[in-house]
Amino acid sequence: MEGLPTRIQLVEVAPRDGLQVEARALDTETKLDLLTRLADAGHTVIETTSFVSPKAVPQLADAEDLLRALKRRAGVRYPVLVPNERGLERALSVGVDEIAVFASASESYSHKNLNRSRADALAGYTPVVRRAKDARLRVRGYLSMVIADPWDGPTAAATVVDCCRQLIDMGCDDLSLGDTSGVGTAAEVDTLLTALAEGGVERTRVAMHFHDTYGQALTNVLAAMRRGITTFDASTGGIGGSPFARMAGGNLATEDLLWLCRGSGIATGVDLDRIVETSHWLGEELAHELPAHTARALRDRAPER
Amino acid sequence: MEGLPTRIQLVEVAPRDGLQVEARALDTETKLDLLTRLADAGHTVIETTSFVSPKAVPQLADAEDLLRALKRRAGVRYPVLVPNERGLERALSVGVDEIAVFASASESYSHKNLNRSRADALAGYTPVVRRAKDARLRVRGYLSMVIADPWDGPTAAATVVDCCRQLIDMGCDDLSLGDTSGVGTAAEVDTLLTALAEGGVERTRVAMHFHDTYGQALTNVLAAMRRGITTFDASTGGIGGSPFARMAGGNLATEDLLWLCRGSGIATGVDLDRIVETSHWLGEELAHELPAHTARALRDRAPER
Numbered sequence: 001m002e003g004l005p006t007r008i009q010l011v012e013v014a015p016r017d018g019l020q021v022e023a024r025a026l027d028t029e030t031k032l033d034l035l036t037r038l039a040d041a042g043h044t045v046i047e048t049t050s051f052v053s054p055k056a057v058p059q060l061a062d063a064e065d066l067l068r069a070l071k072r073r074a075g076v077r078y079p080v081l082v083p084n085e086r087g088l089e090r091a092l093s094v095g096v097d098e099i100a101v102f103a104s105a106s107e108s109y110s111h112k113n114l115n116r117s118r119a120d121a122l123a124g125y126t127p128v129v130r131r132a133k134d135a136r137l138r139v140r141g142y143l144s145m146v147i148a149d150p151w152d153g154p155t156a157a158a159t160v161v162d163c164c165r166q167l168i169d170m171g172c173d174d175l176s177l178g179d180t181s182g183v184g185t186a187a188e189v190d191t192l193l194t195a196l197a198e199g200g201v202e203r204t205r206v207a208m209h210f211h212d213t214y215g216q217a218l219t220n221v222l223a224a225m226r227r228g229i230t231t232f233d234a235s236t237g238g239i240g241g242s243p244f245a246r247m248a249g250g251n252l253a254t255e256d257l258l259w260l261c262r263g264s265g266i267a268t269g270v271d272l273d274r275i276v277e278t279s280h281w282l283g284e285e286l287a288h289e290l291p292a293h294t295a296r297a298l299r300d301r302a303p304e305r
Numbered sequence: 306m307e308g309l310p311t312r313i314q315l316v317e318v319a320p321r322d323g324l325q326v327e328a329r330a331l332d333t334e335t336k337l338d339l340l341t342r343l344a345d346a347g348h349t350v351i352e353t354t355s356f357v358s359p360k361a362v363p364q365l366a367d368a369e370d371l372l373r374a375l376k377r378r379a380g381v382r383y384p385v386l387v388p389n390e391r392g393l394e395r396a397l398s399v400g401v402d403e404i405a406v407f408a409s410a411s412e413s414y415s416h417k418n419l420n421r422s423r424a425d426a427l428a429g430y431t432p433v434v435r436r437a438k439d440a441r442l443r444v445r446g447y448l449s450m451v452i453a454d455p456w457d458g459p460t461a462a463a464t465v466v467d468c469c470r471q472l473i474d475m476g477c478d479d480l481s482l483g484d485t486s487g488v489g490t491a492a493e494v495d496t497l498l499t500a501l502a503e504g505g506v507e508r509t510r511v512a513m514h515f516h517d518t519y520g521q522a523l524t525n526v527l528a529a530m531r532r533g534i535t536t537f538d539a540s541t542g543g544i545g546g547s548p549f550a551r552m553a554g555g556n557l558a559t560e561d562l563l564w565l566c567r568g569s570g571i572a573t574g575v576d577l578d579r580i581v582e583t584s585h586w587l588g589e590e591l592a593h594e595l596p597a598h599t600a601r602a603l604r605d606r607a608p609e610r
Contacts, residue, residue, distance in 0.1 A: 001491060001492035001495040182602070185564065186565060186569050187306035214598050219527050222491055222524050223306070260521060297518045
């Protein structure tokens, strides 16, 4: 299909962005099992855990134990989320080689999620990223609410461009732009990505991170692909979402994205059947139905190709 | 967004294609209420019921009563499904002015759903359509399994083109092409629509009808829009699907399509808030959670724009 890439890079976020909002705590062994399954399926970038305060996210309180026990596989990157210098020191103490920092393109969400203004949050990351780069870590910059914010309304594309530039200037190697509340639609994604290109943000640095709150996630991926984006965050089973109740939508499901890619001739290196199997297993571990369509369809014996 | 239409026509299929697979029977009054709500929301084409055998689809056994009681609104079309000449006579007896016939592009589904070969089914519709046109009815031709069939595998685009031509030649005014099992993806839709255009099937005659079994429905709409299709079937709440268990995916949800259109500047004439309200009401009438994302998100107080 005209304008579609022949290959995309997936960033699997279920172990961190997915699990962090799950009510049922998984033990470290089960998380290791999940990481193994995801790597076995062919994932090469797996967001592994978070070094935020264990009080804020109890599900990921075992970050050090998890990293110490993890048998890292050659060719697989295991980034972790880091909120500040203290989190970075914790991550460095267990030998991570890639971190992600997370800012917001909107003021309200920055205050709610980070307890700081957007500008203060970005400024606060500058020494974190510098220290990480000094330690030769790869650094990803997350930016939330790039389309709109539930409290502030639409996010100006110019603001997103400015935040992207700041993240790159402080040393981020690449960016993940999140439509955190999932309100965005294809034309809005197209407009944002046009503004980013015009603003000089290289598309090879940009991943898109969509939520399926309004059923738009995969459609937005298609729109982004047509603007040259080739890296997408996705979560096996579609688990995840914001801890704030008003933004309840799950992440884009890895298996639904893989279904699109397989049918449309876009290589990912990730095996659909193994992801579906992992999704079924994860649903049992979490003891609830997961939102992914494809895993449910195949479990219910919907037609194969 | 480049390549997107400024306006599309929706065909609301919840009262027929949606309800026919629902376990809980709605009474005629409730169906009339549904039709009123859908017209109040701005729908101008509402597939109303079916004149198939009441034994085959007990939910729609009240087709005559429903049509007699229906206060048809100026500017709103109320097509009904008709399987054969007997069904057409029943429909004519209550004064319908638009019918739809339904064929399959694949052999196996034709046998399972219509108990006849594809060729026999198409031949059987010829006198039905002729009689309908003689009676000055508008006629829509449904074609199922245009991407693949669960039993036969991929459907050749040339076969779809041939079936479309036969339906047009026998007098169908327009067509609705269904990815009935929901397996199709964006590039496959693109390929099919390219073949249809090359085969001389006018795109203004073609509606697309997608199911969300694998979460691809809305993404396929976007792909079809970019190929010039401007009519789409959708079902409020996302209800519907095939009576065959192996094809369990619901129809594309009207409210999810409306969310895309509102955000992307595509006019529909249909009011999102009223459809969401109708979806909530319908879920209560049917006593189960409906698959539409947008209705659930707004019920759960997910962020508005």
